[in-house]
Amino acid sequence: FSRGAEEISWKIEEILEELVQHQEPESLQSYLEKALESSLHPLGKLLRALTVAFQATYSGIGANRHLLPMAQEEVKFYSKKIWEFYQGLLRLALERKGRAPSVDADPSLGKGSSLVLPLILPGFYPELSMLYMLQHQREDELYCQGIVELSLFPDIQLLEFLDVQKHLWPLKDLTLTSNQRRSLIKDKCFLSATECLQKLITTVDPREKLEILRKTYEELERTASRLLGADYRLPMDDLLPLLMFVVSRAKSVEFFPPLEYFRVEEFQGKLLGFGVGCVGIQHLGAEIHLIRDLMDPTNQGGMLDFLLTALESCYEHIQRIRLHPKENSHSS
Amino acid sequence: MATGAGAAAGGRSFSFKVVLLGEGCVGKTSLVLRYCENKFNDKHITTLQASFLTKKLNIGGKRVNLAIWDTAGQERFHALGPIYYRDSNGAILVYDITDEDSFQKVKNWVKELRKMLGNEICLCIVGNKIDLEKERHVSVQEAEMYAESVGAKHYHTSAKQNKGIEELFLDLCKRMIETAQVDERARGNGSSQSGIARRGVQIIDDEPQVQSSGGCCSSG
Numbered sequence: 001f002s003r004g005a006e007e008i009s010w011k012i013e014e015i016l017e018e019l020v021q022h023q024e025p026e027s028l029q030s031y032l033e034k035a036l037e038s039s040l041h042p043l044g045k046l047l048r049a050l051t052v053a054f055q056a057t058y059s060g061i062g063a064n065r066h067l068l069p070m071a072q073e074e075v076k077f078y079s080k081k082i083w084e085f086y087q088g089l090l091r092l093a094l095e096r097k098g099r100a101p102s103v104d105a106d107p108s109l110g111k112g113s114s115l116v117l118p119l120i121l122p123g124f125y126p127e128l129s130m131l132y133m134l135q136h137q138r139e140d141e142l143y144c145q146g147i148v149e150l151s152l153f154p155d156i157q158l159l160e161f162l163d164v165q166k167h168l169w170p171l172k173d174l175t176l177t178s179n180q181r182r183s184l185i186k187d188k189c190f191l192s193a194t195e196c197l198q199k200l201i202t203t204v205d206p207r208e209k210l211e212i213l214r215k216t217y218e219e220l221e222r223t224a225s226r227l228l229g230a231d232y233r234l235p236m237d238d239l240l241p242l243l244m245f246v247v248s249r250a251k252s253v254e255f256f257p258p259l260e261y262f263r264v265e266e267f268q269g270k271l272l273g274f275g276v277g278c279v280g281i282q283h284l285g286a287e288i289h290l291i292r293d294l295m296d297p298t299n300q301g302g303m304l305d306f307l308l309t310a311l312e313s314c315y316e317h318i319q320r321i322r323l324h325p326k327e328n329s330h331s332s
Numbered sequence: 333m334a335t336g337a338g339a340a341a342g343g344r345s346f347s348f349k350v351v352l353l354g355e356g357c358v359g360k361t362s363l364v365l366r367y368c369e370n371k372f373n374d375k376h377i378t379t380l381q382a383s384f385l386t387k388k389l390n391i392g393g394k395r396v397n398l399a400i401w402d403t404a405g406q407e408r409f410h411a412l413g414p415i416y417y418r419d420s421n422g423a424i425l426v427y428d429i430t431d432e433d434s435f436q437k438v439k440n441w442v443k444e445l446r447k448m449l450g451n452e453i454c455l456c457i458v459g460n461k462i463d464l465e466k467e468r469h470v471s472v473q474e475a476e477m478y479a480e481s482v483g484a485k486h487y488h489t490s491a492k493q494n495k496g497i498e499e500l501f502l503d504l505c506k507r508m509i510e511t512a513q514v515d516e517r518a519r520g521n522g523s524s525q526s527g528i529a530r531r532g533v534q535i536i537d538d539e540p541q542v543q544s545s546g547g548c549c550s551s552g
Contacts, residue, residue, distance in 0.1 A: 163406070235361050235381040236402040240409060300419070301349035301399045306384045309401075313412040320411070 136285035354426030455484035
């Protein structure tokens with residue numbers, strides 16, 4: 001018995017020692033990552049308990065869109081508390097060594113929690129993203145209908161429909177085989193940007209999602225610059241139609257997170273229930289709002305916020321597109 | 333509304349979001365490019381463009397980070413405006429002094445901005461292309477009176493001759509700082525961050541929360 005207790009206290013000593021050694025920004029992130037994954041580390045234990053409580057709250061009857069604001073604030077609050085807990089541990093470790101805690105601890109507090117958030121998000125993601133999907137289900141359906149209509153257009157017709165300026169049409173990219181007509185070709189223009197945007201749902205980390213968006217934008221500018229033979233930065237009047245083109249052409253390559261990611265069977269049922277048959281990026285509305293709510297607040301007003309807003313406006317615009325009005329499908 | 337303002341209030345540093353509005357050919361991008369990068373190109377179709385630009389300023393020891401968001405001028409994107417305006421601290425509404433229609437458009441945007449954002453947002457109405465004074469179609473008096481009537485400031489600029497642009501942005505920044513400071517004082521000393529934290533605190537006890545919000549579930 002006593003040996004067991006000794007072993008644990010020795011481990012805590014070791015943990016505190018490690019804390020002191022990993023204070024630099026570069027090693028801190030990977031240290032926190034490991035600590036949060038460990039079942040022995042106090043941070044890992046804390047995260048495990050929070051995750052279990054969160055899952056119990058927001059699965060089953062808790063999977064209700066009205067609970068989204070709470071769930072979302074809760075995850076952010078956890079990231080803040082875990083960071084505070086880490087700082088407390090660090091202070092303890094430093095005190096034990098007879099060293100004064102670093103002075104600049106307080107102003108970096110906000111920054112610290114935005115470092116923690118992406119690390120803890122995977123554990124909360126299934127329930128949280130489910131709530132986002134439920135919240136934006138109706139808009140996502142309208143968006144899907146718009147995408148379906150746009151997907152019927154060949155490339156040239158779509159460029160025309162979206163009012164993309166003629167000098168930005170990548171006609172050279174439309175390579176033809178002998179029995180093809182240029183006017184019928186599909187999925188050939190702005191391919192590099194489209195392929196980039198498709199990756200949006202392959203990660204749960206808001207930082208990585210925003211980075212994918214930035215790369216998509218850069219690919220668009222690269223294509224435009226190639227066409228014009230000069231460095232070209234897209235003004236909004238060009239960017240919006242082009243982004244619209246890319247959003248209409250993007251496809252969900254695979255469903256990620258994979259279905260088994262959603263542990264609870266009931267979730268799988270709900271997910272299969274909607275979004276089926278949609279081309280385009282699935283649940284784009286849910287995606288956009290999740291990114292906006294969980295991104296690092298220092299992004300607000302900046303380039304990445306701007307690009308996310310541009311994507312959101314494409315999403316809104318596509319919902320309004322009705323080329324072939326059907327009979328009234330909304331009876332209520 | 334202005335959550336972008338005074339992000340680091342303690343350090344006398346401000347981050348402002350400014351939206352840029354105006355019809356296609358009024359020269360709104362030229363104006364901002366001239367200011368942020370001191371570049372100008374006279375050709376009709378020019379590769380000199382941008383949709384997002386930033387500028388750092390220092391006004392009386394206060395550091396200002398300015399983020400300028402371009403908007404699409406086409407009518408069919410009009411409904412998307414509010415997505416761009418939200419949380420902006422300022423708006424620059426540009427018209428071409430030789431084009432009466434472009435001034436009418438500015439009036440429409442002013443109405444919309446005031447409706448969406450109230451008086452929180454600092455409005456600048458800008459008559460661009462004063463190098464074409466001979467072809468003027470919007471009278472100075474009319475424009476200035478209109479601006480005053482809606483609580484906006486009016487400026488005369490020429491992106492081509494680099495006239496009036498520095499003043500425009502400097503003035504706008506000063507007004508935004510003032511608004512942000514008034515806003516801060518009104519909210520007490522708490523920064524915007526503590527506001528978020530306070531909301532978060534309500535959620536600490538997850539069990540009572542689930543109970544209390546049970547009522548709202550039935551409303552949907």
